[in-house]
Structure formats: structure tokens, C-alpha cells
Amino acid sequence: MTLKLTIPEMAAYLDEVFPQVAGMFGIDAMDEDLLVMRLHANESHLRPGGTVSGPAMFSLADVAAYVATMARIGREALTVTTHCSIDFMRKPEAERDVIAHARVLKIGRSLSVTDVLLFSEGSNAPVAHASLTYAIPPRKSA
Amino acid sequence: MTLKLTIPEMAAYLDEVFPQVAGMFGIDAMDEDLLVMRLHANESHLRPGGTVSGPAMFSLADVAAYVATMARIGREALTVTTHCSIDFMRKPEAERDVIAHARVLKIGRSLSVTDVLLFSEGSNAPVAHASLTYAIPPRKSA
Amino acid sequence: MTLKLTIPEMAAYLDEVFPQVAGMFGIDAMDEDLLVMRLHANESHLRPGGTVSGPAMFSLADVAAYVATMARIGREALTVTTHCSIDFMRKPEAERDVIAHARVLKIGRSLSVTDVLLFSEGSNAPVAHASLTYAIPPRKSA
Amino acid sequence: MTLKLTIPEMAAYLDEVFPQVAGMFGIDAMDEDLLVMRLHANESHLRPGGTVSGPAMFSLADVAAYVATMARIGREALTVTTHCSIDFMRKPEAERDVIAHARVLKIGRSLSVTDVLLFSEGSNAPVAHASLTYAIPPRKSA
Numbered sequence: 134m135t136l137k138l139t140i141p142e143m144a145a146y147l148d149e150v151f152p153q154v155a156g157m158f159g160i161d162a163m164d165e166d167l168l169v170m171r172l173h174a175n176e177s178h179l180r181p182g183g184t185v186s187g188p189a190m191f192s193l194a195d196v197a198a199y200v201a202t203m204a205r206i207g208r209e210a211l212t213v214t215t216h217c218s219i220d221f222m223r224k225p226e227a228e229r230d231v232i233a234h235a236r237v238l239k240i241g242r243s244l245s246v247t248d249v250l251l252f253s254e255g256s257n258a259p260v261a262h263a264s265l266t267y268a269i270p271p272r273k274s275a
Numbered sequence: 276m277t278l279k280l281t282i283p284e285m286a287a288y289l290d291e292v293f294p295q296v297a298g299m300f301g302i303d304a305m306d307e308d309l310l311v312m313r314l315h316a317n318e319s320h321l322r323p324g325g326t327v328s329g330p331a332m333f334s335l336a337d338v339a340a341y342v343a344t345m346a347r348i349g350r351e352a353l354t355v356t357t358h359c360s361i362d363f364m365r366k367p368e369a370e371r372d373v374i375a376h377a378r379v380l381k382i383g384r385s386l387s388v389t390d391v392l393l394f395s396e397g398s399n400a401p402v403a404h405a406s407l408t409y410a411i412p413p414r415k416s417a
Numbered sequence: 418m419t420l421k422l423t424i425p426e427m428a429a430y431l432d433e434v435f436p437q438v439a440g441m442f443g444i445d446a447m448d449e450d451l452l453v454m455r456l457h458a459n460e461s462h463l464r465p466g467g468t469v470s471g472p473a474m475f476s477l478a479d480v481a482a483y484v485a486t487m488a489r490i491g492r493e494a495l496t497v498t499t500h501c502s503i504d505f506m507r508k509p510e511a512e513r514d515v516i517a518h519a520r521v522l523k524i525g526r527s528l529s530v531t532d533v534l535l536f537s538e539g540s541n542a543p544v545a546h547a548s549l550t551y552a553i554p555p556r557k558s559a
Numbered sequence: 560m561t562l563k564l565t566i567p568e569m570a571a572y573l574d575e576v577f578p579q580v581a582g583m584f585g586i587d588a589m590d591e592d593l594l595v596m597r598l599h600a601n602e603s604h605l606r607p608g609g610t611v612s613g614p615a616m617f618s619l620a621d622v623a624a625y626v627a628t629m630a631r632i633g634r635e636a637l638t639v640t641t642h643c644s645i646d647f648m649r650k651p652e653a654e655r656d657v658i659a660h661a662r663v664l665k666i667g668r669s670l671s672v673t674d675v676l677l678f679s680e681g682s683n684a685p686v687a688h689a690s691l692t693y694a695i696p697p698r699k700s701a
């Protein structure tokens with residue numbers, strides 16, 4: 134499946150639809166099999182001790198599933214999260230970016246399912262694992 | 276089960292352990308059966324259109340499960356979320372606070388399970404439904 | 418919302434579409450707010466020690482969400498489970514039926530979300546808690 | 560991490576602790592990275608049309624997570640499922656075995672988290688995706 138947006142196009146689209154989180158996330162790599170995104174470590178989402186908070190990890194998983202879905206269906210601003218299951222497995226490393234590896238498991242007519250693993254940058258042991266469902270609005274040409 | 280903290284004690288404890296979200300949440304009511312909390316609607320967590328974002332709803336569900344658990348076991352700063360399943364069912368009303376109704380389903384030796392329903396203030400149709408598991412650290416006297 | 422089937426109609430429909438589990442489940446009560454179903458304790462789904470297995474509890478939660486959804490939309494054999502999150506919280510009592518309390522949280526055009534609590538008959542402490550999503554096929558008149 | 564049981568030892572242990580499902584599942588391969596199990600297609604868990612039911616897929620995911628955990632911690636009959644999130648994404652192929660690919664994401668002192676993908680034999684598109692948490696009982700030597 135060919136992707137419908139390049140990384141710069143996707144980054145511009147994210148800034149447009151989610152201006153309130155502009156600069157919070159970055160896209161490292163994006164192809165048919167794997168999307169790699171990062172959450173820039175900074176004060177706004179840190180717990181005491183310098184580790185990234187659960188809600189900030191949820192945000193990263195959520196935006197990664199959104200980007201992975203948009204890459205396949207094109208810009209659909211009305212696509213919304215309907216479900217997320219997330220397991221928090223380890224404490225993230227202090228002061229490190231969190232990296233998301235997102236893989237789309239299903240793109241259907243009306244929903245997508247994406248698996249996301251989160252890591253502290255430089256580590257191979259996942260800090261969290263999420264599965265997200267996005268509802269895709271009916272499309273004229275679909 | 277008698278609760279171990281009053282609302283003012285719990286509010287002070289939240290401000291102490293999560294200073295970065297001070298003022299974001301309020302506790303409306305807290306007894307053995309039900310905890311009611313609110314997310315104050317404000318610019319920082321709004322999506323375009325004035326509705327509360329998914330990550331902000333996750334944050335409210337997460338903090339409500341934390342407060343409901345702390346109320347039963349007392350201050351245990353090392354208590355951490357290990358799992359959250361959340362269904363987003365309706366778009367929250369614009370410019371309204373989001374209200375959480377949290378009920379503890381289990382308090383075990385090593386984990387708690389809490390059910391949380393989220394509503395736009397003034398509405399009876401839930402905007403989201405979450406189940407959260409917290410891991411409780413081993414306690415000397417437990 | 419008026420229900421579209423009575424208990425005897427629903428029981429007959431279940432026997433028709435799921436003949437392989439005929440006799441495994443019963444419907445105790447069904448109204449707009451709450452569906453009560455039971456899993457008859459018997460050898461086929463017991464763990465050593467006489468307690469009901471996790472898969473059997475999953476089956477009960479799944480069929481309860483199905484029945485609660487059908488009661489609202491009418492017979493739609495193509496309605497399928499797309500997601501289940503289930504927390505197993507306590508060991509069921511040996512040799513007791515398991516009772517499900519199902520509440521529909523959302524009936525949308527294309528999906529339903531149902532909350533299910535499971536109890537050992539005669540106990541108020543839930544043995545499991547589930548949230549299930551069913552995908553509803555497009556309907557001509559919807 | 561070296562595994563503590565061989566495939567024949569594990570198969571014998573499964574037959575011992577779950578005699579009621581003896582013959583239902585098989586272990587195809589088991590190493591540190593990946594466990595491959597199968598659910599033998601047969602009448603008892605089929606939906607009309609010859610496809611494997613949701614509860615049968617849940618059972619396979621559950622036993623695969625159990626086996627993957629046991630392989631790491633050794634025989635611990637008191638290890639119990641505490642949570643499962645499962646997404647059903649495609650209809651399984653009729654009359655085909657369902658294959659599970661299980662990967663342990665975390666083995667902690669008190670819990671394990673396992674990711675499981677399910678496929679119809681011979682297909683690369685997953686029919687379901689599950690994440691399971693098992694609670695591990697306190698061990699003397701741990």
C-alpha cells in the first residue's frame with residue numbers, strides 16, 4: 134500500500150490540525166511497514182524525577198496511530214480515536230525522548246487498528262504497549 | 276471501607292505529587308461508593324472546535340483512578356498505572372468541564388481496578404468509559 | 418428506547434444463530450437499563466477446582482453484549498465483536514452460576530459499546546469486568 | 560533468557576492442568592523470542608459457516624500467553640490472567656486452524672505482559688490481536 138503523504142506533508146498537517154501540540158512530536162521515519170515517531174522530552178509532561186508521564190505516553194501512542202492511519206487514507210480530519218488499550222510496563226528513562234514504533238494491523242472501510250510500542254530512546258525494552266482503534270468517516274469514493 | 280484521606284487532604288497531596296497539573300483537576304465528591312472529579316475546560320487541552328482532547332480525557336480518568344485508589348490505601352506515591360482501556364464514545368460538549376465518576380471494583384494486595392465514566396457537565400450520555408489498573412507497592416503492614 | 422425483542426424471542430434467536438452453545442446461557446431479565454444473563458455452571462467450562470474458566474467468562478460477557486445490542490437494533494446476524502477488554506478480578510465461586518449485568522453505553526450507527534460486570538451467583542463482589550464493542554452492519558433504513 | 564521447559568514438557572503440563580481442553584491446542588515452536596501455537600479447527604468451537612468463534616480465539620490467545628509465561632518462570636499453576644484486551648479484525652478462514660504468535664513484552668516479579676497475534680493458517684493478515692496480563696504468585700526464590 135503506497136502512503137498518501139510524505140513526512141514533511143504529514144508534519145505540516147499535524148501542525149495545522151493540532152496546533153496546541155506543535156513541536157511536541159516528531160516523525161523520524163515512515164514507510165508501509167513501520168512509523169517511527171518521538172515525543173520530545175521537556176518539562177511540560179514530566180513527572181517528578183524527570184520521567185515522562187502516562188498521559189504524555191498515551192498522547193504519543195494516539196498521535197502515532199493517527200499518523201499511521203492518515204498515511205494510508207489521506208487527510209481525514211474527522212477520523213477519531215474510539216478505543217485505546219495501553220499497558221505501562223516500565224518506567225521511562227529520565228530526560229530521554231520516548232520513541233513510538235507504530236504498525237497498522239488493519240485498515241477497513243470504517244476503522245483502523247494500530248499496534249504501538251513505546252521505548253525510551255536508546256533502549257530495547259518497551260516502556261509501554263498500546264492498541265488503538267480509529268473510526269474512519271464514510272468516504273465518497275470508498 | 277473507611278477512606279483514609281479527606282477531599283482537602285487529597286487535593287493537597289495531588290498538588291504535591293503532580294505540581295505540573297495543579298489547578299487542572301478538581302474533586303467534587305468522594306465517598307466509599309463514588310468519586311466525582313472534574314477537568315476544568317481551558318485552552319491547554321482543547322482540540323480545534325473547543326472540545327476536550329482524548330489525551331486530556333485519559334488524564335482525567337487516570338487521576339480519578341489514582342485518587343480513588345489513594346483514598347483506600349493512603350498516600351503511596353509509588354502506586355503506578357499498569358493498564359488503561361478507554362472507549363471514546365461521544366464528542367464532548369464544547370467549553371464544558373468533563374466530569375468523572377470513578378468506582379473502585381477491586382482493591383487487592385498488589386493492584387486496584389477502577390471503572391471510570393466521563394461526562395460533559397450537564398449531560399447524562401457518557402463521552403468515554405475507562406478501566407484502569409494500578410499496581411500497589413508492597414506495604415510493610417499489609 | 419423500546420426493546421425490539423422479548424426474552425423468549427431473544428432466547429429462540431440465540432439458539433438459532435449459536436446452536437453450538439444452546440443451553441449454556443440463560444436470560445434472567447432484560448429491560449432498557451439492564452440485561453441480566455447467566456452461565457450455567459457445568460463441567461464443560463470448569464477449571465480444576467470447579468471454578469469457571471476465563472474463556473467461559475469471556476463467552477458470557479460476549480453473549481451478554483450481543484444480546485443487549487440485538488435488543489436495541491433487532492436481529493442482525495452480521496453484528497460482530499470488534500473489541501473486548503476484560504479484567505479478571507476474583508476467582509469465581511466453585512459450582513456457582515456466573516451472572517452478567519450488561520449495560521449499553523452507546524448505540525451508534527456503526528457500533529455499540531456495552532459494559533458488563535460478572536458475579537458469582539449470590540455475591541456482590543464482581544469476578545470480572547468487561548467492555549465490548551460490536552460493529553453493526555449498515556442498515557437500509559438507518 | 561533460557562526457557563525452563565521444552566515443548567514436550569509444556570504440552571504434558573498443559574494436559575495436566577487443563578485436562579478439559581486436552582487436544583484442543585498444539586505447540587508448533589517455542590524459543591526466547593516467539594511462541595507459535597495452534598487451535599485445531601473442529602466442530603466444538605465453530606460459528607455457523609465454519610469459522611472459529613471469538614471465545615475460541617480468546618482461549619487460544621489466553622493459553623498462548625500462559626505458555627509463554629510458564630516457559631520463562633517454570634510451572635506455576637497459580638498464575639492467573641488478570642487482563643485481556645483483544646481486537647477482532649477479520650473473519651477467520653473456514654475450516655482452518657488458527658495460529659498464535661506470542662511475544663512476551665515483560666516478565667516482572669508479579670506480572671507478565673504478552674502480545675499475541677492470531678492468523679488463519681496460511682494467511683499473513685491477522686484475524687485478531689491481543690494483549691494479556693498474567694499475575695505471577697510470589698515465589699520463594701525470587
